Amino acid sequence: MKKKITIKQIARELDVSISTVSKSLRNSLDIGEETKLKVQAFAKFYHYKPNNIALSLKNRKTKTIGIIIPEIVHYFFSTVINGIEHIAKENGYSVVICLSDDSFDKEVLNMELLTNGSIDGFIMSLSKETQQKKDFHHISEAMSQGMPVVMFDRVTEDILCDKVIINDELAAYEAVQSLIDKGRKKIALLTTVDYVSVGKLRTNGYTKALFHNNIPFDENLIIKIENIDNCSVKIEELLEDKAIDAVFAVNELFAVTAIKVANKSGIKVPEDLAVIAFTDGIISKYSTPTITTISQRGMEMGKVAAKILIERLESEEVELEEDEEENYKTVVIETRLIERESTN
Amino acid sequence: MKKKITIKQIARELDVSISTVSKSLRNSLDIGEETKLKVQAFAKFYHYKPNNIALSLKNRKTKTIGIIIPEIVHYFFSTVINGIEHIAKENGYSVVICLSDDSFDKEVLNMELLTNGSIDGFIMSLSKETQQKKDFHHISEAMSQGMPVVMFDRVTEDILCDKVIINDELAAYEAVQSLIDKGRKKIALLTTVDYVSVGKLRTNGYTKALFHNNIPFDENLIIKIENIDNCSVKIEELLEDKAIDAVFAVNELFAVTAIKVANKSGIKVPEDLAVIAFTDGIISKYSTPTITTISQRGMEMGKVAAKILIERLESEEVELEEDEEENYKTVVIETRLIERESTN
DNA sequence: CTGAAAGCGCTTACAG
DNA sequence: CTGAAAGCGCTTACAG
Numbered sequence: 001m002k003k004k005i006t007i008k009q010i011a012r013e014l015d016v017s018i019s020t021v022s023k024s025l026r027n028s029l030d031i032g033e034e035t036k037l038k039v040q041a042f043a044k045f046y047h048y049k050p051n052n053i054a055l056s057l058k059n060r061k062t063k064t065i066g067i068i069i070p071e072i073v074h075y076f077f078s079t080v081i082n083g084i085e086h087i088a089k090e091n092g093y094s095v096v097i098c099l100s101d102d103s104f105d106k107e108v109l110n111m112e113l114l115t116n117g118s119i120d121g122f123i124m125s126l127s128k129e130t131q132q133k134k135d136f137h138h139i140s141e142a143m144s145q146g147m148p149v150v151m152f153d154r155v156t157e158d159i160l161c162d163k164v165i166i167n168d169e170l171a172a173y174e175a176v177q178s179l180i181d182k183g184r185k186k187i188a189l190l191t192t193v194d195y196v197s198v199g200k201l202r203t204n205g206y207t208k209a210l211f212h213n214n215i216p217f218d219e220n221l222i223i224k225i226e227n228i229d230n231c232s233v234k235i236e237e238l239l240e241d242k243a244i245d246a247v248f249a250v251n252e253l254f255a256v257t258a259i260k261v262a263n264k265s266g267i268k269v270p271e272d273l274a275v276i277a278f279t280d281g282i283i284s285k286y287s288t289p290t291i292t293t294i295s296q297r298g299m300e301m302g303k304v305a306a307k308i309l310i311e312r313l314e315s316e317e318v319e320l321e322e323d324e325e326e327n328y329k330t331v332v333i334e335t336r337l338i339e340r341e342s343t344n
Numbered sequence: 345m346k347k348k349i350t351i352k353q354i355a356r357e358l359d360v361s362i363s364t365v366s367k368s369l370r371n372s373l374d375i376g377e378e379t380k381l382k383v384q385a386f387a388k389f390y391h392y393k394p395n396n397i398a399l400s401l402k403n404r405k406t407k408t409i410g411i412i413i414p415e416i417v418h419y420f421f422s423t424v425i426n427g428i429e430h431i432a433k434e435n436g437y438s439v440v441i442c443l444s445d446d447s448f449d450k451e452v453l454n455m456e457l458l459t460n461g462s463i464d465g466f467i468m469s470l471s472k473e474t475q476q477k478k479d480f481h482h483i484s485e486a487m488s489q490g491m492p493v494v495m496f497d498r499v500t501e502d503i504l505c506d507k508v509i510i511n512d513e514l515a516a517y518e519a520v521q522s523l524i525d526k527g528r529k530k531i532a533l534l535t536t537v538d539y540v541s542v543g544k545l546r547t548n549g550y551t552k553a554l555f556h557n558n559i560p561f562d563e564n565l566i567i568k569i570e571n572i573d574n575c576s577v578k579i580e581e582l583l584e585d586k587a588i589d590a591v592f593a594v595n596e597l598f599a600v601t602a603i604k605v606a607n608k609s610g611i612k613v614p615e616d617l618a619v620i621a622f623t624d625g626i627i628s629k630y631s632t633p634t635i636t637t638i639s640q641r642g643m644e645m646g647k648v649a650a651k652i653l654i655e656r657l658e659s660e661e662v663e664l665e666e667d668e669e670e671n672y673k674t675v676v677i678e679t680r681l682i683e684r685e686s687t688n
Numbered sequence: 689c690t691g692a693a694a695g696c697g698c699t700t701a702c703a704g
Numbered sequence: 705c706t707g708a709a710a711g712c713g714c715t716t717a718c719a720g
Contacts, residue, residue: 004461004489006697017707022699032705047485051461053400054697057712062397064440073426075626078417085416085443094462096408096440099429117348117395117713118438141391145348256630263632282419286600288607288632350713361691366715376689398713401696461697 005046014042025050064094065309066119068110070102070127070154075281076298077125080152083302084123091310093120104129108138115141120313121148123305126156132195134158150309152301154197162312163330164305168198168278171294171335172205175276176248178337180213182344184246184274188221188238190231190254202250202278228253235261239273246274246343252281255291259342275342289341297333304331349390358386369394408438409653410463412454414446414471414498419625420642421469424496427646428467435654437464448473452482459485464657465492467649470500476539478502494653496645498541506656507674508649512542512622515638515679516549519620520592522681524557526688528590528618532565532582534575534598546594546622572597579605583617590618590687596625599635603686619686633685641677648675 007025011018016035023031024039025048042048056062065088069077081097088095096119098110107127114122122142130136136159143149143161152164179187189206192199203222210217223238225231235258238244249255255277259269267273269289277284280295308331351369355362360379367375368383369392375383386392400406409432413421425441432439440463442454451471458466466486474480480503487493487505496508523531533550536543547566554561567582569575579602582588593599599621603613611617613633621628624639652675 007699008697018698019700019707019709020705022697023706026699028700030705035705047489049456049460051401051697053397053406053461054712055699056397057395057401057696057714058698058700060712071426072416072429073419073422075417078422081441082415082417082443085441089442094440094442094457096438097425097429098433098438099426112393113438116393117397145391253630260630260632283626283630286597286604286627286631288604351715352713362714363691363693363716364689366713367690370715372716374689379689395713398696399715401698401712402714402716404696 005048010039010042010048014039061120062118063092064096064119065306066114066122067095067097068100068107068122068124070100070125072099076279076296079298080302083299084306087303087306093310100127102128104133104135111138111142115145115147121309123150123152123309125152126154128196131197148309148312150305152305156197160328162308162328164301164333165330166296166333166335168201169205172202173209175294175337176206176209179246179248179274179276180209182274186244187246187248188244190223190225190235190247190249190258192250193224193226199250206248225254232257232261236265239265239267245272249275249277251279252277252284252291252293256283256287259287270342270344280338284340292340292343293338295336295338297335301333304333349392354383354386354392358383405464406462407436408440408463409650410458410466411439411441412444412451412466412468414444414469416443420623420640423642424646427643428650431647431650437654444471446472448477448479455482455486459489459491465653467494467496467653469496470498472540475541492653492656494649496649500541504672506652506672508645508677509674510640510677510679512545513549516546517553519638519681520550520553523590523592523618523620524553526618530588531590531592532588534567534569534579534591534593534602536594537568537570543594550592569598576601576605580609583609583611589616593619593621595623596621596628596635596637600627600631603631614686614688624682628684636684636687637682639680639682641679645677648677
């Protein structure tokens with residue numbers, strides 16, 4: 001187990017100074033050609049690679065992006081990570097990932113952990129608990145220490161920073177409108193509890209679409225699901241109302257559950273019941289029938305978030321102390337309605 | 345944007361030496377109680393946190409685990425990451441994730457990138473291309489530089505290191521046996537191309553199960569799928585043979601596709617056709633009918649892999665140069681057959 | 689009880 | 705053209 005070779009060792013072996021080695025390896029102009037070649041050959045032979053940690057210390061930047069998300073076993077989030085990772089790598093950045101498990105405490109812990117110099121900036125999506133508590137001190141604290149933060153999807157207005165989102169309300173509106181356009185009259189809503197920002201927004205979109213189409217709003221058509229496990233009972237009860245001819249679900253899990261419940265109850269999808277869902281995940285593609293979805297374009301969100309963060313990191317070097325108005329931006333990713341079998 | 349405070353600054357402010365500050369913060373015994381309290385209070389007030397990069401340099405370890413996997417938008421892999429992340433965090437480690445996109449070159453690049461001192465050890469699953477090329481020099485090179493490597497799932501015998509796997513062959517055998525036990529006679533196999541190690545092993549298990557049950561092996565019942573996109577045609581052709589009464593798929597995507605094709609062709613699952621698949625992913629749970637699967641227990645694999653790596657990292661400090669026999673271990677995770685609707 | 693010094697692995701002004 | 709020195713932020717023997 002030969003440990004990694006260092007500049008120091010090369011210097012000793014070759015009987016030159018450390019500076020000379022360093023400069024030779026960086027191909028500095030002021031080192032003699034001969035020396036340079038000698039050093040480079042030696043370094044190559046011993047597979048010398050500069051120690052990244054030392055470089056980070058020296059440069060005061062790590063070329064690493066910290067990602068904090070609620071969970072990773074989740075199609076949307078892994079899609080976002082995928083996007084981030086690819087843009088990061090393209091620009092010479094690495095990504096370290098921390099999971100909050102939708103817990104406020106873990107989110108705080110993770111942020112504190114990474115704000116110790118390990119990363120140059122954050123890309124994050126808030127945990128449910130954080131959204132519920134509305135406590136964002138950990139984020140403003142990180143930012144006040146000069147850590148840029150880019151939030152995506154589950155964001156908050158209480159923090160001024162770059163954000164990448166979709167227009168949840170509008171997309172929901174359009175989805176519901178598309179159901180109405182297809183002649184559906186009584187549209188149920190399967191949504192999350194209110195404190196989940198995106199759930200709330202999607203609910204708003206639903207409500208507005210009904211309103212603008214003069215469809216009476218009926219609270220009994222709305223189910224707010226706290227956790228997925230015991231939701232089928234509630235959905236079953238809901239679907240006992242046979243006049244319901246469409247369901248709008250804020251995520252595909254709710255949608256596929258609804259379809260399964262419908263199947264069991266002898267309700268045909270899409271004939272008797274149209275189903276449309278948020279999140280273009282893998283389930284929608286393989287469900288029977290396949291599910292019409294609003295694509296959140298996680299990959300794209302990740303890419304944009306990474307680009308914004310990296311741009312900020314690279315430009316920071318220039319502006320330095322010039323902390324005038326910060327001009328944060330919020331990028332809204334266009335969603336797409338992907339028509340499949342569950343609507344017609 | 346006040347930058348992070350350092351020990352040096354604290355020392356200057358408090359008019360003590362850097363060493364005194366450092367020791368006070370680490371609560372060293374040989375600092376006077378008064379000084380200690382003063383320093384600690386000051387540090388707390390300014391949210392002092394030691395710079396992790398500096399610590400890494402000093403300690404020559406980063407407390408970071410590098411993960412290299414083929415892709416992240418994949419239920420199994422994200423499950424493994426989940427397991428790794430949780431054990432890592434428990435032990436004070438972070439994880440950085442690199443994606444090989446199933447490309448050999450990217451895998452090599454990523455390994456080289458991380459072997460520059462950024463991490464203490466690897467947990468990885470081989471890319472398809474690497475398995476095809478059988479070129480593992482990047483791995484042995486990393487190891488020769490003292491980087492412990494733990495491989496999981498897609499491993500190779502050509503590298504001696506710790507491994508976490510399931511018994512793919514046995515699990516496949518048992519799955520096929522379970523089909524036979526249920527009276528299925530003509531069992532088709534949907535598998536990957538041979539160079540994917542796990543695909544190969546599962547194919548072996550299938551073959552053996554047939555053999556031990558005196559069922560004639562029929563090459564025409566086997567489809568080797570290179571990529572998922574155009575496989576339904578092939579599956580459709582296969583299922584024209586109505587005598588086929590069961591399908592064993594090496595992953596759930598193949599299985600769900602088979603079910604969809606069967607549906608279209610008027611073949612009933614499970615009545616006419618039983619379907620069983622490897623990988624207990626999310627699709628199997630929500631497919632109609634739900635799919636009987638062999639659970640690969642990714643979370644567990646990740647946890648075990650992380651434990652092995654961390655154990656090795658922490659013990660290395662002790663043994664040091666004592667490079668006798670390395671005693672690597674291969675842990676075999678028990679799989680589970682999860683019976684659902686697609687078999688009966 | 690406190691501090692100067694060396695060192696982790698590197699870079700880069702500055703002398704010479 | 706080459707090298708000594710300072711420094712990134714920290715720790716830790718070693719003096720005193």
